[in-house]
Amino acid sequence: MNDKTLLVIEDETAILTFLRSSLEKHGWQMLEARTGRLGLELAASKKPDVILLDLGLPDQDGLDVLKAMRQWTSVPVIIVSARGQEYDKVRGLDAGADDYLTKPFGVPELMARLRTALRHAAQKPDDPPPLYDYEGLKVDLIARKVWLKKKEIHLSPLQYDLLGCLVRHAGRVVRQKQLIKEVWGETRDVTPELIRITVHQLRHKIEPDPVRPRCLKTEPGVGYRLEAPEL
Amino acid sequence: MGEVREYGFAALAVAGATLLCFPLSHFWSPANLVMVYVLAVVGVARRGRRSSAAAAAALAVLAFDFCFVPPRYTFQVSDVQYLWTFVVMFSAAMLISHLTIRQHEEAQAARASERRNTWFMEKAKRAEVEAETERLRSSLLSSVSHDLRTPLSAILGSAGALLEKGKVAGDSESRQLLETIQEEGERLSRLVNNLLQVTRLEAGGLALQKEKTPLEEIVGSALERLDSLLKGRRIDVALPENLPLVPMDAMLVEQVFINLLENAARHTPEERPIDISARTEENRVVVSVSDRGPGLQTDETERIFDKFYHGASSPGAGLGLAICRAVVLAHGGRIWAENRPGGGARFQFTLPLL
Numbered sequence: 001m002n003d004k005t006l007l008v009i010e011d012e013t014a015i016l017t018f019l020r021s022s023l024e025k026h027g028w029q030m031l032e033a034r035t036g037r038l039g040l041e042l043a044a045s046k047k048p049d050v051i052l053l054d055l056g057l058p059d060q061d062g063l064d065v066l067k068a069m070r071q072w073t074s075v076p077v078i079i080v081s082a083r084g085q086e087y088d089k090v091r092g093l094d095a096g097a098d099d100y101l102t103k104p105f106g107v108p109e110l111m112a113r114l115r116t117a118l119r120h121a122a123q124k125p126d127d128p129p130p131l132y133d134y135e136g137l138k139v140d141l142i143a144r145k146v147w148l149k150k151k152e153i154h155l156s157p158l159q160y161d162l163l164g165c166l167v168r169h170a171g172r173v174v175r176q177k178q179l180i181k182e183v184w185g186e187t188r189d190v191t192p193e194l195i196r197i198t199v200h201q202l203r204h205k206i207e208p209d210p211v212r213p214r215c216l217k218t219e220p221g222v223g224y225r226l227e228a229p230e231l
Numbered sequence: 232m233g234e235v236r237e238y239g240f241a242a243l244a245v246a247g248a249t250l251l252c253f254p255l256s257h258f259w260s261p262a263n264l265v266m267v268y269v270l271a272v273v274g275v276a277r278r279g280r281r282s283s284a285a286a287a288a289a290l291a292v293l294a295f296d297f298c299f300v301p302p303r304y305t306f307q308v309s310d311v312q313y314l315w316t317f318v319v320m321f322s323a324a325m326l327i328s329h330l331t332i333r334q335h336e337e338a339q340a341a342r343a344s345e346r347r348n349t350w351f352m353e354k355a356k357r358a359e360v361e362a363e364t365e366r367l368r369s370s371l372l373s374s375v376s377h378d379l380r381t382p383l384s385a386i387l388g389s390a391g392a393l394l395e396k397g398k399v400a401g402d403s404e405s406r407q408l409l410e411t412i413q414e415e416g417e418r419l420s421r422l423v424n425n426l427l428q429v430t431r432l433e434a435g436g437l438a439l440q441k442e443k444t445p446l447e448e449i450v451g452s453a454l455e456r457l458d459s460l461l462k463g464r465r466i467d468v469a470l471p472e473n474l475p476l477v478p479m480d481a482m483l484v485e486q487v488f489i490n491l492l493e494n495a496a497r498h499t500p501e502e503r504p505i506d507i508s509a510r511t512e513e514n515r516v517v518v519s520v521s522d523r524g525p526g527l528q529t530d531e532t533e534r535i536f537d538k539f540y541h542g543a544s545s546p547g548a549g550l551g552l553a554i555c556r557a558v559v560l561a562h563g564g565r566i567w568a569e570n571r572p573g574g575g576a577r578f579q580f581t582l583p584l585l
Contacts, residue, residue: 022391197476212451
Protein backbone atom coordinates (compact mmCIF):
# COMPACT_ATOMS: atom_id res chain seq x y z
CA MET A 1 0.00 0.00 0.00
CA ASN A 2 3.06 2.22 -0.07
CA ASP A 3 3.47 5.21 -2.32
CA LYS A 4 -0.20 5.71 -2.91
CA THR A 5 -1.13 9.30 -3.66
CA LEU A 6 -4.08 11.15 -2.20
CA LEU A 7 -5.16 14.47 -3.66
CA VAL A 8 -6.84 16.61 -1.01
CA ILE A 9 -8.97 19.44 -2.39
CA GLU A 10 -9.57 21.57 0.70
CA ASP A 11 -8.96 25.20 1.60
CA GLU A 12 -8.51 24.97 5.39
CA THR A 13 -4.88 24.99 6.49
CA ALA A 14 -5.59 23.38 9.86
CA ILE A 15 -7.29 20.42 8.26
CA LEU A 16 -4.52 20.04 5.70
CA THR A 17 -1.95 20.02 8.50
CA PHE A 18 -3.55 17.22 10.45
CA LEU A 19 -4.25 15.21 7.32
CA ARG A 20 -0.64 15.53 6.18
CA SER A 21 0.68 14.32 9.51
CA SER A 22 -1.69 11.34 9.64
CA LEU A 23 -1.38 10.31 6.02
CA GLU A 24 2.40 10.29 5.89
CA LYS A 25 2.51 7.98 8.86
CA HIS A 26 0.20 5.56 7.07
CA GLY A 27 2.35 5.55 3.96
CA TRP A 28 0.42 7.95 1.79
CA GLN A 29 1.78 10.77 -0.26
CA MET A 30 -0.43 13.83 -0.09
CA LEU A 31 -1.08 16.45 -2.76
CA GLU A 32 -2.85 19.64 -1.78
CA ALA A 33 -5.14 21.88 -3.78
CA ARG A 34 -6.80 24.84 -2.12
CA THR A 35 -9.13 25.63 -4.98
CA GLY A 36 -11.35 23.59 -7.23
CA ARG A 37 -9.51 24.84 -10.30
CA LEU A 38 -6.12 23.72 -8.98
CA GLY A 39 -7.70 20.45 -7.86
CA LEU A 40 -8.85 19.68 -11.37
CA GLU A 41 -5.40 20.52 -12.74
CA LEU A 42 -3.60 18.26 -10.28
CA ALA A 43 -6.12 15.47 -10.79
CA ALA A 44 -5.23 15.54 -14.49
CA SER A 45 -1.47 16.00 -14.24
CA LYS A 46 -0.54 13.89 -11.19
CA LYS A 47 -3.11 11.10 -11.52
CA PRO A 48 -3.68 10.49 -7.79
CA ASP A 49 -5.01 7.12 -6.57
CA VAL A 50 -7.79 8.66 -4.50
CA ILE A 51 -9.26 12.18 -4.25
CA LEU A 52 -10.64 13.73 -1.07
CA LEU A 53 -12.94 16.60 -2.03
CA ASP A 54 -14.41 19.14 0.38
CA LEU A 55 -17.78 20.33 -0.89
CA GLY A 56 -17.30 23.83 0.56
CA LEU A 57 -14.58 25.39 -1.57
CA PRO A 58 -13.78 29.10 -1.92
CA ASP A 59 -13.83 29.38 -5.70
CA GLN A 60 -16.56 27.01 -6.81
CA ASP A 61 -19.13 24.45 -5.73
CA GLY A 62 -17.46 21.14 -4.91
CA LEU A 63 -20.22 19.33 -6.79
CA ASP A 64 -19.25 21.14 -9.98
CA VAL A 65 -15.65 20.07 -9.49
CA LEU A 66 -16.82 16.50 -9.07
CA LYS A 67 -18.99 16.64 -12.19
CA ALA A 68 -16.13 18.10 -14.21
CA MET A 69 -13.81 15.36 -12.96
CA ARG A 70 -16.26 12.63 -13.83
CA GLN A 71 -16.13 13.72 -17.46
CA TRP A 72 -12.74 12.12 -17.88
CA THR A 73 -11.70 10.02 -14.86
CA SER A 74 -13.13 7.28 -12.69
CA VAL A 75 -10.58 7.75 -9.89
CA PRO A 76 -12.27 7.16 -6.50
CA VAL A 77 -13.57 10.42 -5.06
CA ILE A 78 -14.53 10.75 -1.39
CA ILE A 79 -16.51 13.87 -0.60
CA VAL A 80 -16.32 15.67 2.74
CA SER A 81 -19.38 17.44 4.07
CA ALA A 82 -20.92 18.49 7.38
CA ARG A 83 -23.66 16.69 9.21
CA GLY A 84 -27.09 18.05 8.40
CA GLN A 85 -26.09 18.35 4.77
CA GLU A 86 -27.24 14.87 3.81
CA TYR A 87 -28.88 16.26 0.72
CA ASP A 88 -25.46 17.39 -0.53
CA LYS A 89 -24.01 13.97 0.16
CA VAL A 90 -26.78 12.27 -1.76
CA ARG A 91 -26.29 14.66 -4.67
CA GLY A 92 -22.55 14.04 -4.51
CA LEU A 93 -23.01 10.27 -4.61
CA ASP A 94 -25.45 10.69 -7.50
CA ALA A 95 -22.89 12.83 -9.32
CA GLY A 96 -20.36 10.00 -9.15
CA ALA A 97 -18.63 10.24 -5.75
CA ASP A 98 -17.63 6.85 -4.37
CA ASP A 99 -18.16 7.62 -0.70
CA TYR A 100 -18.28 10.43 1.80
CA LEU A 101 -16.92 11.52 5.17
CA THR A 102 -18.89 13.59 7.64
CA LYS A 103 -17.14 16.46 9.40
CA PRO A 104 -15.77 16.10 11.99
CA PHE A 105 -14.11 12.82 11.10
CA GLY A 106 -11.23 10.92 12.64
CA VAL A 107 -8.12 9.34 11.17
CA PRO A 108 -9.31 5.70 11.52
CA GLU A 109 -12.47 6.56 9.58
CA LEU A 110 -10.48 8.28 6.86
CA MET A 111 -8.06 5.37 6.59
CA ALA A 112 -10.91 2.88 6.32
CA ARG A 113 -12.46 4.90 3.49
CA LEU A 114 -9.13 5.13 1.66
CA ARG A 115 -8.51 1.38 1.97
CA THR A 116 -11.99 0.64 0.68
CA ALA A 117 -11.57 3.06 -2.23
CA LEU A 118 -8.29 1.42 -3.25
CA ARG A 119 -9.68 -2.07 -2.97
CA HIS A 120 -12.69 -1.28 -5.13
CA ALA A 121 -10.54 0.57 -7.66
CA ALA A 122 -8.23 -2.45 -7.96
CA GLN A 123 -11.08 -4.89 -8.47
CA LYS A 124 -11.57 -5.98 -12.06
CA PRO A 125 -15.02 -6.92 -13.32
CA ASP A 126 -14.15 -10.61 -13.79
CA ASP A 127 -12.31 -11.06 -10.49
CA PRO A 128 -13.98 -13.58 -8.21
CA PRO A 129 -15.74 -11.82 -5.34
CA PRO A 130 -13.69 -11.89 -2.16
CA LEU A 131 -14.78 -13.79 0.91
CA TYR A 132 -16.31 -11.51 3.50
CA ASP A 133 -15.22 -12.27 7.05
CA TYR A 134 -15.74 -9.71 9.78
CA GLU A 135 -16.92 -9.72 13.39
CA GLY A 136 -17.99 -13.35 13.20
CA LEU A 137 -19.96 -12.90 9.99
CA LYS A 138 -18.72 -14.85 6.99
CA VAL A 139 -20.20 -14.64 3.51
CA ASP A 140 -19.11 -16.77 0.55
CA LEU A 141 -20.70 -15.32 -2.56
CA ILE A 142 -19.61 -18.21 -4.78
CA ALA A 143 -21.04 -20.95 -2.59
CA ARG A 144 -23.96 -18.66 -1.62
CA LYS A 145 -23.40 -19.48 2.03
CA VAL A 146 -23.50 -17.34 5.18
CA TRP A 147 -22.12 -18.18 8.60
CA LEU A 148 -22.51 -16.39 11.91
CA LYS A 149 -19.96 -17.43 14.53
CA LYS A 150 -19.07 -20.53 12.51
CA LYS A 151 -22.70 -21.64 12.33
CA GLU A 152 -24.34 -21.60 8.94
CA ILE A 153 -27.45 -19.43 8.80
CA HIS A 154 -30.24 -19.46 6.26
CA LEU A 155 -31.54 -16.36 4.61
CA SER A 156 -34.51 -15.83 2.32
CA PRO A 157 -33.49 -15.22 -1.31
CA LEU A 158 -34.27 -11.50 -0.95
CA GLN A 159 -32.26 -11.18 2.26
CA TYR A 160 -29.38 -13.03 0.62
CA ASP A 161 -29.43 -10.80 -2.47
CA LEU A 162 -29.41 -7.71 -0.26
CA LEU A 163 -26.49 -9.01 1.78
CA GLY A 164 -24.70 -10.00 -1.43
CA CYS A 165 -25.06 -6.49 -2.80
CA LEU A 166 -23.65 -5.01 0.41
CA VAL A 167 -20.76 -7.50 0.39
CA ARG A 168 -19.83 -6.56 -3.16
CA HIS A 169 -19.66 -2.94 -2.00
CA ALA A 170 -18.20 -3.81 1.41
CA GLY A 171 -16.89 -0.75 3.23
CA ARG A 172 -18.70 1.63 0.92
CA VAL A 173 -21.98 3.38 1.50
CA VAL A 174 -24.77 1.94 -0.64
CA ARG A 175 -27.65 4.22 -1.45
CA GLN A 176 -31.26 3.07 -1.40
CA LYS A 177 -31.48 3.74 -5.13
CA GLN A 178 -28.48 1.51 -5.76
CA LEU A 179 -29.95 -1.27 -3.60
CA ILE A 180 -33.18 -1.18 -5.56
CA LYS A 181 -31.29 -1.36 -8.85
CA GLU A 182 -29.00 -4.19 -7.83
CA VAL A 183 -31.32 -6.27 -5.67
CA TRP A 184 -34.79 -5.79 -7.06
CA GLY A 185 -33.99 -4.68 -10.59
CA GLU A 186 -35.04 -1.39 -12.06
CA THR A 187 -38.41 -2.44 -13.34
CA ARG A 188 -39.86 -3.24 -9.95
CA ASP A 189 -41.74 -0.73 -7.86
CA VAL A 190 -39.91 -0.84 -4.53
CA THR A 191 -40.76 1.40 -1.58
CA PRO A 192 -38.11 2.63 0.87
CA GLU A 193 -40.26 0.87 3.45
CA LEU A 194 -39.65 -2.53 1.87
CA ILE A 195 -35.89 -1.93 1.91
CA ARG A 196 -36.03 -0.95 5.58
CA ILE A 197 -38.01 -4.06 6.50
CA THR A 198 -35.65 -6.32 4.58
CA VAL A 199 -32.60 -4.73 6.22
CA HIS A 200 -34.31 -5.03 9.60
CA GLN A 201 -35.00 -8.75 9.08
CA LEU A 202 -31.48 -9.34 7.77
CA ARG A 203 -30.02 -7.63 10.82
CA HIS A 204 -31.95 -9.93 13.11
CA LYS A 205 -30.31 -12.89 11.37
CA ILE A 206 -26.73 -11.69 10.99
CA GLU A 207 -26.27 -9.42 14.00
CA PRO A 208 -26.09 -10.87 17.51
CA ASP A 209 -27.35 -7.54 18.89
CA PRO A 210 -29.41 -5.94 16.10
CA VAL A 211 -29.81 -2.60 17.86
CA ARG A 212 -26.02 -2.28 17.98
CA PRO A 213 -25.03 -3.65 14.60
CA ARG A 214 -21.33 -4.43 14.12
CA CYS A 215 -21.47 -5.08 10.39
CA LEU A 216 -24.61 -3.67 8.82
CA LYS A 217 -24.62 0.01 9.71
CA THR A 218 -27.23 2.63 8.88
CA GLU A 219 -26.04 5.85 7.28
CA PRO A 220 -28.91 8.16 8.26
CA GLY A 221 -30.43 9.99 5.36
CA VAL A 222 -28.16 8.29 2.83
CA GLY A 223 -28.25 4.49 2.92
CA TYR A 224 -26.45 1.50 4.42
CA ARG A 225 -22.87 0.38 4.83
CA LEU A 226 -21.45 -3.05 5.49
CA GLU A 227 -18.31 -2.51 7.55
CA ALA A 228 -15.26 -3.93 5.82
CA PRO A 229 -12.57 -6.09 7.34
CA GLU A 230 -9.12 -4.51 7.30
CA LEU A 231 -7.24 -6.26 4.56
CA MET B 232 -81.97 49.49 -4.79
CA GLY B 233 -79.19 51.80 -5.99
CA GLU B 234 -80.95 52.02 -9.32
CA VAL B 235 -84.20 53.28 -7.78
CA ARG B 236 -82.30 55.80 -5.72
CA GLU B 237 -80.53 57.15 -8.79
CA TYR B 238 -83.85 57.63 -10.60
CA GLY B 239 -85.20 59.32 -7.51
CA PHE B 240 -82.24 61.65 -7.53
CA ALA B 241 -82.82 62.43 -11.22
CA ALA B 242 -86.48 63.33 -10.51
CA LEU B 243 -85.43 65.44 -7.55
CA ALA B 244 -82.84 67.36 -9.59
CA VAL B 245 -85.39 68.13 -12.32
CA ALA B 246 -87.97 69.18 -9.68
CA GLY B 247 -85.35 71.47 -8.08
CA ALA B 248 -84.52 73.02 -11.45
CA THR B 249 -88.22 73.60 -12.10
CA LEU B 250 -88.69 75.32 -8.75
CA LEU B 251 -85.72 77.54 -9.47
CA CYS B 252 -87.09 78.41 -12.91
CA PHE B 253 -90.42 79.75 -11.58
CA PRO B 254 -89.00 83.00 -10.18
CA LEU B 255 -86.56 83.26 -13.08
CA SER B 256 -89.34 82.90 -15.66
CA HIS B 257 -90.45 86.42 -14.76
CA PHE B 258 -87.24 87.89 -16.15
CA TRP B 259 -85.95 85.32 -18.66
CA SER B 260 -87.39 84.02 -21.83
CA PRO B 261 -88.25 80.29 -21.69
CA ALA B 262 -85.32 79.44 -23.98
CA ASN B 263 -82.89 80.67 -21.38
CA LEU B 264 -84.45 78.49 -18.70
CA VAL B 265 -83.24 75.52 -20.73
CA MET B 266 -79.76 76.20 -19.39
CA VAL B 267 -80.94 75.63 -15.81
CA TYR B 268 -82.34 72.23 -16.78
CA VAL B 269 -79.17 71.28 -18.62
CA LEU B 270 -77.23 72.15 -15.50
CA ALA B 271 -79.49 69.87 -13.43
CA VAL B 272 -78.98 66.98 -15.90
CA VAL B 273 -75.20 67.45 -15.70
CA GLY B 274 -75.52 67.29 -11.91
CA VAL B 275 -77.21 63.88 -12.26
CA ALA B 276 -74.59 62.75 -14.76
CA ARG B 277 -71.86 63.55 -12.25
CA ARG B 278 -73.04 60.52 -10.31
CA GLY B 279 -71.83 58.36 -13.15
CA ARG B 280 -74.98 56.63 -14.39
CA ARG B 281 -76.01 56.89 -18.02
CA SER B 282 -79.54 55.58 -17.44
CA SER B 283 -80.46 58.09 -14.75
CA ALA B 284 -78.87 60.95 -16.72
CA ALA B 285 -81.00 60.03 -19.77
CA ALA B 286 -84.10 59.86 -17.56
CA ALA B 287 -83.25 63.28 -16.13
CA ALA B 288 -82.86 64.72 -19.63
CA ALA B 289 -86.25 63.34 -20.70
CA LEU B 290 -87.92 64.55 -17.50
CA ALA B 291 -86.32 67.97 -17.92
CA VAL B 292 -87.79 68.30 -21.42
CA LEU B 293 -91.23 67.27 -20.16
CA ALA B 294 -91.11 69.61 -17.14
CA PHE B 295 -89.89 72.52 -19.26
CA ASP B 296 -92.66 71.93 -21.77
CA PHE B 297 -95.33 71.57 -19.10
CA CYS B 298 -94.37 74.52 -16.90
CA PHE B 299 -92.83 77.16 -19.14
CA VAL B 300 -93.72 76.63 -22.78
CA PRO B 301 -96.91 78.46 -23.75
CA PRO B 302 -99.57 77.44 -23.34
CA ARG B 303 -98.33 76.80 -19.84
CA TYR B 304 -99.45 73.84 -17.71
CA THR B 305 -100.23 71.69 -20.72
CA PHE B 306 -98.05 69.51 -22.87
CA GLN B 307 -99.33 71.25 -25.91
CA VAL B 308 -96.97 73.43 -27.90
CA SER B 309 -98.15 76.60 -29.63
CA ASP B 310 -95.03 77.34 -31.59
CA VAL B 311 -93.32 74.61 -33.66
CA GLN B 312 -89.98 76.32 -32.89
CA TYR B 313 -90.20 74.86 -29.41
CA LEU B 314 -90.08 71.35 -30.76
CA TRP B 315 -86.60 72.20 -32.02
CA THR B 316 -85.77 73.68 -28.65
CA PHE B 317 -86.75 70.34 -27.05
CA VAL B 318 -84.58 68.35 -29.44
CA VAL B 319 -81.57 70.61 -28.95
CA MET B 320 -82.16 70.69 -25.17
CA PHE B 321 -82.35 66.88 -24.96
CA SER B 322 -79.33 66.40 -27.23
CA ALA B 323 -77.21 68.97 -25.41
CA ALA B 324 -78.12 67.48 -22.04
CA MET B 325 -77.31 63.97 -23.27
CA LEU B 326 -74.02 65.03 -24.86
CA ILE B 327 -72.81 66.88 -21.78
CA SER B 328 -73.86 63.99 -19.51
CA HIS B 329 -72.07 61.56 -21.75
CA LEU B 330 -68.86 63.58 -21.55
CA THR B 331 -69.24 64.04 -17.82
CA ILE B 332 -69.77 60.33 -17.23
CA ARG B 333 -66.80 59.37 -19.38
CA GLN B 334 -64.56 61.73 -17.47
CA HIS B 335 -65.92 60.30 -14.23
CA GLU B 336 -65.20 56.71 -15.38
CA GLU B 337 -61.70 57.53 -16.52
CA ALA B 338 -60.90 59.16 -13.21
CA GLN B 339 -62.24 56.11 -11.39
CA ALA B 340 -60.22 53.71 -13.59
CA ALA B 341 -57.09 55.75 -12.96
CA ARG B 342 -57.67 55.63 -9.20
CA ALA B 343 -58.28 51.87 -9.32
CA SER B 344 -55.17 51.19 -11.36
CA GLU B 345 -53.14 53.33 -9.00
CA ARG B 346 -54.48 51.34 -6.05
CA ARG B 347 -53.73 48.13 -7.89
CA ASN B 348 -50.23 49.27 -8.69
CA THR B 349 -49.53 50.25 -5.12
CA TRP B 350 -50.85 46.90 -3.97
CA PHE B 351 -48.67 45.03 -6.46
CA MET B 352 -45.67 47.09 -5.55
CA GLU B 353 -46.16 46.51 -1.85
CA LYS B 354 -46.66 42.83 -2.45
CA ALA B 355 -43.58 42.63 -4.64
CA LYS B 356 -41.56 44.54 -2.08
CA ARG B 357 -42.72 42.25 0.72
CA ALA B 358 -41.92 39.14 -1.33
CA GLU B 359 -38.51 40.57 -2.09
CA VAL B 360 -37.83 41.25 1.58
CA GLU B 361 -38.98 37.75 2.49
CA ALA B 362 -36.83 36.15 -0.19
CA GLU B 363 -33.88 38.23 0.94
CA THR B 364 -34.42 37.22 4.58
CA GLU B 365 -34.66 33.59 3.55
CA ARG B 366 -31.48 33.85 1.48
CA LEU B 367 -29.70 35.54 4.33
CA ARG B 368 -30.90 32.93 6.80
CA SER B 369 -29.87 29.96 4.75
CA SER B 370 -26.51 31.44 3.81
CA LEU B 371 -25.96 32.32 7.47
CA LEU B 372 -26.87 28.78 8.45
CA SER B 373 -24.57 27.17 5.96
CA SER B 374 -21.71 29.51 6.70
CA VAL B 375 -22.10 29.08 10.45
CA SER B 376 -22.29 25.38 9.94
CA HIS B 377 -19.16 25.45 7.82
CA ASP B 378 -17.25 28.00 9.91
CA LEU B 379 -17.86 26.22 13.21
CA ARG B 380 -17.38 22.70 12.00
CA THR B 381 -14.20 23.30 10.09
CA PRO B 382 -12.10 24.32 13.10
CA LEU B 383 -13.81 21.59 15.10
CA SER B 384 -12.79 19.05 12.50
CA ALA B 385 -9.22 20.29 12.65
CA ILE B 386 -9.15 20.15 16.46
CA LEU B 387 -10.68 16.68 16.65
CA GLY B 388 -8.54 15.41 13.81
CA SER B 389 -5.35 16.75 15.31
CA ALA B 390 -6.10 15.37 18.78
CA GLY B 391 -6.96 12.04 17.18
CA ALA B 392 -3.75 12.03 15.16
CA LEU B 393 -1.67 12.74 18.27
CA LEU B 394 -3.45 10.01 20.23
CA GLU B 395 -2.87 7.59 17.41
CA LYS B 396 0.81 8.47 17.13
CA GLY B 397 1.35 7.31 20.67
CA LYS B 398 4.57 9.30 21.01
CA VAL B 399 3.13 12.30 22.82
CA ALA B 400 0.36 10.18 24.19
CA GLY B 401 2.95 7.89 25.74
CA ASP B 402 2.77 9.45 29.15
CA SER B 403 -0.60 9.06 30.78
CA GLU B 404 -1.11 12.72 31.63
CA SER B 405 -0.75 13.86 28.02
CA ARG B 406 -2.99 11.05 26.94
CA GLN B 407 -5.67 12.15 29.37
CA LEU B 408 -5.42 15.74 28.19
CA LEU B 409 -5.73 14.68 24.57
CA GLU B 410 -8.73 12.55 25.39
CA THR B 411 -10.31 15.53 27.11
CA ILE B 412 -9.74 17.67 24.02
CA GLN B 413 -11.36 14.99 21.92
CA GLU B 414 -14.36 14.44 24.20
CA GLU B 415 -15.06 18.12 24.65
CA GLY B 416 -14.60 18.74 20.95
CA GLU B 417 -17.21 16.10 20.26
CA ARG B 418 -19.52 17.70 22.77
CA LEU B 419 -19.03 21.07 21.12
CA SER B 420 -19.83 19.47 17.82
CA ARG B 421 -23.11 18.10 19.22
CA LEU B 422 -23.92 21.57 20.56
CA VAL B 423 -23.33 23.12 17.16
CA ASN B 424 -25.68 20.55 15.67
CA ASN B 425 -28.33 21.45 18.20
CA LEU B 426 -27.88 25.14 17.60
CA LEU B 427 -28.32 24.70 13.88
CA GLN B 428 -31.29 22.46 14.49
CA VAL B 429 -32.96 25.10 16.68
CA THR B 430 -32.41 27.81 14.09
CA ARG B 431 -33.94 25.58 11.48
CA LEU B 432 -36.92 24.68 13.65
CA GLU B 433 -37.54 28.29 14.57
CA ALA B 434 -37.34 29.46 11.00
CA GLY B 435 -40.40 27.29 10.51
CA GLY B 436 -38.74 25.84 7.47
CA LEU B 437 -39.07 22.37 8.89
CA ALA B 438 -40.46 20.14 6.19
CA LEU B 439 -40.75 16.68 7.68
CA GLN B 440 -39.48 13.93 5.45
CA LYS B 441 -41.57 11.15 6.86
CA GLU B 442 -40.92 7.55 5.97
CA LYS B 443 -42.01 4.43 7.78
CA THR B 444 -38.94 3.32 9.69
CA PRO B 445 -38.16 0.63 12.26
CA LEU B 446 -37.49 2.32 15.60
CA GLU B 447 -34.62 -0.08 16.16
CA GLU B 448 -32.70 1.40 13.24
CA ILE B 449 -32.99 4.92 14.65
CA VAL B 450 -32.06 3.88 18.19
CA GLY B 451 -29.12 2.02 16.65
CA SER B 452 -27.76 4.99 14.74
CA ALA B 453 -28.23 7.29 17.75
CA LEU B 454 -26.25 4.87 19.92
CA GLU B 455 -23.58 4.66 17.22
CA ARG B 456 -23.21 8.43 17.09
CA LEU B 457 -22.93 8.66 20.87
CA ASP B 458 -20.50 5.76 20.96
CA SER B 459 -17.64 7.65 22.58
CA LEU B 460 -19.87 9.47 25.08
CA LEU B 461 -21.63 6.30 26.19
CA LYS B 462 -18.66 3.97 26.22
CA GLY B 463 -18.55 1.81 29.31
CA ARG B 464 -22.17 2.50 30.13
CA ARG B 465 -24.92 -0.06 30.19
CA ILE B 466 -27.79 0.87 27.92
CA ASP B 467 -30.71 -1.55 28.08
CA VAL B 468 -32.83 -1.46 24.98
CA ALA B 469 -36.18 -3.20 25.13
CA LEU B 470 -38.05 -2.91 21.84
CA PRO B 471 -40.86 -5.44 21.37
CA GLU B 472 -40.45 -7.61 18.29
CA ASN B 473 -43.90 -6.83 16.94
CA LEU B 474 -43.36 -3.06 17.06
CA PRO B 475 -44.75 -1.64 13.81
CA LEU B 476 -42.79 0.68 11.53
CA VAL B 477 -43.27 4.29 12.60
CA PRO B 478 -43.80 7.12 10.10
CA MET B 479 -41.14 9.68 10.98
CA ASP B 480 -38.39 11.94 9.80
CA ALA B 481 -35.52 9.64 10.69
CA MET B 482 -32.85 12.33 10.98
CA LEU B 483 -34.94 14.41 13.37
CA VAL B 484 -36.11 11.53 15.57
CA GLU B 485 -32.50 10.36 15.75
CA GLN B 486 -31.69 13.81 17.12
CA VAL B 487 -34.42 13.35 19.76
CA PHE B 488 -32.81 10.11 20.90
CA ILE B 489 -29.34 11.66 20.88
CA ASN B 490 -30.50 14.59 23.01
CA LEU B 491 -32.42 12.42 25.48
CA LEU B 492 -29.51 9.99 25.81
CA GLU B 493 -26.98 12.77 26.25
CA ASN B 494 -29.22 14.32 28.88
CA ALA B 495 -29.58 10.99 30.69
CA ALA B 496 -25.85 10.35 30.53
CA ARG B 497 -25.14 13.76 32.01
CA HIS B 498 -27.35 13.11 35.02
CA THR B 499 -26.64 9.48 35.68
CA PRO B 500 -23.56 8.12 37.37
CA GLU B 501 -21.62 5.95 34.98
CA GLU B 502 -22.27 2.68 36.75
CA ARG B 503 -26.04 2.98 36.53
CA PRO B 504 -27.90 1.84 33.41
CA ILE B 505 -30.01 3.90 31.03
CA ASP B 506 -33.15 2.23 29.70
CA ILE B 507 -34.75 2.67 26.31
CA SER B 508 -38.10 1.04 25.71
CA ALA B 509 -41.14 1.35 23.49
CA ARG B 510 -44.70 0.08 23.38
CA THR B 511 -47.72 0.42 21.12
CA GLU B 512 -50.78 2.15 22.51
CA GLU B 513 -53.86 2.36 20.29
CA ASN B 514 -52.59 4.13 17.17
CA ARG B 515 -49.33 5.48 18.49
CA VAL B 516 -45.97 4.35 19.76
CA VAL B 517 -44.82 5.45 23.19
CA VAL B 518 -41.06 5.63 23.64
CA SER B 519 -39.32 6.12 26.94
CA VAL B 520 -35.77 6.93 27.89
CA SER B 521 -35.16 6.55 31.61
CA ASP B 522 -32.20 7.03 33.88
CA ARG B 523 -31.31 6.39 37.51
CA GLY B 524 -30.05 9.88 38.24
CA PRO B 525 -31.34 12.27 40.90
CA GLY B 526 -34.66 12.72 39.10
CA LEU B 527 -36.58 15.94 38.53
CA GLN B 528 -38.00 18.51 40.89
CA THR B 529 -41.79 18.50 40.63
CA ASP B 530 -41.94 22.08 39.36
CA GLU B 531 -39.56 21.53 36.48
CA THR B 532 -41.24 18.68 34.60
CA GLU B 533 -42.75 21.20 32.17
CA ARG B 534 -40.17 23.96 32.19
CA ILE B 535 -37.42 21.51 31.42
CA PHE B 536 -38.53 21.56 27.76
CA ASP B 537 -38.27 25.34 27.52
CA LYS B 538 -35.45 26.78 25.50
CA PHE B 539 -32.44 27.86 27.56
CA TYR B 540 -33.90 26.35 30.73
CA HIS B 541 -31.44 24.43 32.75
CA GLY B 542 -31.84 22.90 36.13
CA ALA B 543 -29.71 23.75 39.12
CA SER B 544 -27.27 20.95 38.47
CA SER B 545 -27.39 20.90 34.70
CA PRO B 546 -24.44 22.14 32.69
CA GLY B 547 -26.26 22.01 29.34
CA ALA B 548 -27.21 24.93 27.13
CA GLY B 549 -30.89 24.09 27.52
CA LEU B 550 -31.39 23.47 23.83
CA GLY B 551 -31.49 19.69 23.64
CA LEU B 552 -34.87 19.11 25.25
CA ALA B 553 -36.42 22.13 23.50
CA ILE B 554 -35.46 20.51 20.21
CA CYS B 555 -36.95 17.20 21.35
CA ARG B 556 -40.24 18.92 22.04
CA ALA B 557 -40.27 20.82 18.73
CA VAL B 558 -39.54 17.65 16.76
CA VAL B 559 -42.11 15.52 18.59
CA LEU B 560 -44.79 18.22 18.24
CA ALA B 561 -44.03 18.54 14.55
CA HIS B 562 -44.76 14.81 14.25
CA GLY B 563 -48.08 15.27 16.02
CA GLY B 564 -46.84 13.56 19.18
CA ARG B 565 -46.44 14.55 22.80
CA ILE B 566 -43.44 14.60 25.12
CA TRP B 567 -43.32 14.72 28.87
CA ALA B 568 -41.02 14.04 31.80
CA GLU B 569 -41.71 12.40 35.13
CA ASN B 570 -39.97 10.83 38.06
CA ARG B 571 -39.47 7.12 37.93
CA PRO B 572 -40.54 4.80 40.71
CA GLY B 573 -37.36 3.76 42.43
CA GLY B 574 -35.51 6.96 41.53
CA GLY B 575 -34.40 8.69 38.37
CA ALA B 576 -36.08 10.58 35.55
CA ARG B 577 -38.16 9.20 32.72
CA PHE B 578 -38.72 11.02 29.44
CA GLN B 579 -41.52 9.72 27.27
CA PHE B 580 -42.74 10.73 23.86
CA THR B 581 -45.36 9.50 21.47
CA LEU B 582 -45.31 9.22 17.70
CA PRO B 583 -48.60 8.66 15.89
CA LEU B 584 -48.76 5.55 13.71
CA LEU B 585 -51.29 7.02 11.28
